[in-house]
Amino acid sequence: MAIETGDGRRVAAAEAAAEAAIIAPRRPVVAGGFPARRMRRLRRGEGLRRLVRETTLQPDDFIYPLFVSEAISEPAPITSMPGQSQWPLGTLARQARQIAALGIGGVILFGIPSVKDELGSGAYAADGVVQRAIREIKDAAPDLVVVTDVCLCEYTSHGHCGLVREGVVQNDETLELLAREAVSHARAGADVVAPSDMMDGRVAALREALDESGYADLPILAYSAKFASAFYGPFREAAESAPQFGDRRGYQMDPANGREALREVELDVLEGADMVMVKPALPYLDVLARVRDRWDLPLAAYNVSGEYAMLKAAAANGWLDERRATIELLGGIKRAGADIIITYHAIEAARWLTEP
Ligand SMILES: [Zn+2]
Numbered sequence: 001m002a003i004e005t006g007d008g009r010r011v012a013a014a015e016a017a018a019e020a021a022i023i024a025p026r027r028p029v030v031a032g033g034f035p036a037r038r039m040r041r042l043r044r045g046e047g048l049r050r051l052v053r054e055t056t057l058q059p060d061d062f063i064y065p066l067f068v069s070e071a072i073s074e075p076a077p078i079t080s081m082p083g084q085s086q087w088p089l090g091t092l093a094r095q096a097r098q099i100a101a102l103g104i105g106g107v108i109l110f111g112i113p114s115v116k117d118e119l120g121s122g123a124y125a126a127d128g129v130v131q132r133a134i135r136e137i138k139d140a141a142p143d144l145v146v147v148t149d150v151c152l153c154e155y156t157s158h159g160h161c162g163l164v165r166e167g168v169v170q171n172d173e174t175l176e177l178l179a180r181e182a183v184s185h186a187r188a189g190a191d192v193v194a195p196s197d198m199m200d201g202r203v204a205a206l207r208e209a210l211d212e213s214g215y216a217d218l219p220i221l222a223y224s225a226k227f228a229s230a231f232y233g234p235f236r237e238a239a240e241s242a243p244q245f246g247d248r249r250g251y252q253m254d255p256a257n258g259r260e261a262l263r264e265v266e267l268d269v270l271e272g273a274d275m276v277m278v279k280p281a282l283p284y285l286d287v288l289a290r291v292r293d294r295w296d297l298p299l300a301a302y303n304v305s306g307e308y309a310m311l312k313a314a315a316a317n318g319w320l321d322e323r324r325a326t327i328e329l330l331g332g333i334k335r336a337g338a339d340i341i342i343t344y345h346a347i348e349a350a351r352w353l354t355e356p
Contacts, residue, residue, distance in 0.1 A: 017279065023350065055335040057327065059103035059350035063147060063300070063342040067238050069112040070187070081232035081305055082312045084344055086112060089132055092287055093140035102350040106145030108194065108342055110239050119163065120155035124180035124322050131188035140191045147192040147221060148185040150206065159243040161197040161251065169251060178202050179209035186215040194277070196223040198251040198341055203271035213344060222273035225261035225287055228252035231280045231306030238305060261287045269295060275340070276321040280304040285336040292337025302336035303330065308344040323352055336341050 027035050042052050067086045069076065075085040086096060099107060111130035113122035122128050130148055137146055152174070153161045164175030174197065182193045193210070195202045199308050202224050210218050228249045235240040253260060261284075263277050277297070278288045279302035288301055311329065315322035333341050343349070 002065065002350045007186065008238055010158075021161065022308040033185060036046045048161075054199060055331055056333060057331055057349065057353055059346075059353060060105040061330075061334060061341055062104050062341070063106045063108050063145075064099055064104055064345035064346035065108050065110060065342060065344060066133075067110050067112060068092065068133040068241070070114040070206050071112060078238045079307055080237050081344060082309075082316065084308075086238065086239065088189070089129065089136060092133055092136045096141040096144055097138040100141040100144040102347060103354065103356050104144075104346050104350050105340065106147055106191070108135065108147040108149055109137075109266065110149050111154055112240050114156045116155055118157055120152035120177060120255060123150075123152050123155040124177065124184045126184060126187070128184070133185055134185065134188040134190050145191045146189070147194050148182075149248070150182050150185065150195040151197045152177060152181070153241040153243070154239050158245065160246075161248065162199055169199075171201070174199050175202055175205040179205045183205045183209050183213045183215065186210060186213065188220070192275075194221040194284050196226060197247075198223070198253070198278075199227050200267075201271070203268045204271050207272040219274035220272065221275040221277060222268040222271075223279055223302070224265045224273065224276040225284070225291070226252050227255045227276045227280065227284065229255060229280050229283070229304065229305045229306070231283070235303035254319060255283065258287055258290065261288060265291050265295065266334050273297070277302060277342075278338075280307060281333045281338070281341070282307050285332065288333070288338055290337040298339045299337055300340035301333045301336075303333060303341055303343040303345070305344065311345075320333055322336055 012355055042048050062157065069086040069088060072088045072299065075087055075091060078084045078086065108193050109130050111128060111133065113129050115122060134146055134148065139146060151161050153159055160169050162169040163177060166232055178195060178197060178199065185193050193206060195206055195293060203220055206220055226249065253264065275298040276291065277292060277300040281301040281303045292299055311320065311325055314320040326349055330341055331347055332345060
C-alpha cells in the first residue's frame, strides 16, 4: 500500500511507519512562553483542575422563582417551561421546606390574583396572593430568604407595569402604588423587595416608603438593567401578565444599549439599592461584566424563562447534555460577575451540585 506523505511523496506503508517513528518534536522558543510555560500542566487530572478552578457554583448562589396563583386549587404545569408550575396557596409550605433543604439561597415570588383591575390593587392588598404566600413560606421555613417581585403587571387588567392614562404608563403615580406594594410585602414578612417595573425613581420611592413605615432595615434588590426582551415569552404565560395593548419598550431598556444600562445601575445605587440586577442573563453577559467591574454591591442576574425553555427544548430533543449544559450556562453567568442567579434550574442544579 502506498501512502501520501506531507511533502507530496508517495511511499510504501512500511516506509511511512518507519518515518513516523523518527519524527523530531518541534519546540519553538517563545520568550517568557513556550516551552517554559505549558498551560496543560494544570489540566492534568480532575484533582488539579479542581484546585485551580476560578468559578464554582453552589446551591446558595441561586434564587428560585415561584408563581403563586389564587385562581387554582391544584398545581398547574406551565407548558412552555417544562418542570415548572403555578402553585396554589396551601402547597407552598412543602415547596419551601424542600427548597430550604437543598440549600438554595432563596425564592422570589410572583403572584397571580383571581381578580385584576385598572389600579392593580391586588398588588398591595393586605390579604393579596403574595402577602399570603409570604406568610405561608415564612411559617414553614423561617430561614429561607423570601424575595418579592414588586410590580403591577400581574395585577392590572391591562397588563402594564404601572398606572395607565390615555394609553400611557404614568411614572410618578405608579411610584405611589409600588411603594404601597413594597410596604405591604414588608408587613407580610418579606426579607427583600425587588422592584421590576422600570419606572424612574422607584428605588428612592420604595426606600422612602419603607423607612417611613418602620422597615429601614429591609433591603432592596433593584431590577436595574431590565431589557425589553423576547426571552420573557414563557414567563408571560406563567405569570399571566402579557400587556393587553402595546408593549413595554416605553419603560424597559432597548436591548442594544450597554452604556445606558450602567446609567440605570448608577441611579439605582444613588437611590439606595442594596443589590442590583441585570435581566435577562445570557444575551447580556457583557453588561453583567461591566457592572461587576464598576460597582461592588451584590449583583444578581435573572436567567429568564426563555433561556430556560431553550435549554429544556434542546435537551428534550437529545441535542444537548442537559446537566452539563445547565452547569456550564449557570457557571458562565457567575463567571461574568453575578453573585446571585435567579433561575428556574435552581432545584435541579442544586441536586446535581450536591449529589456525590
Ligand atoms: Zn411588570
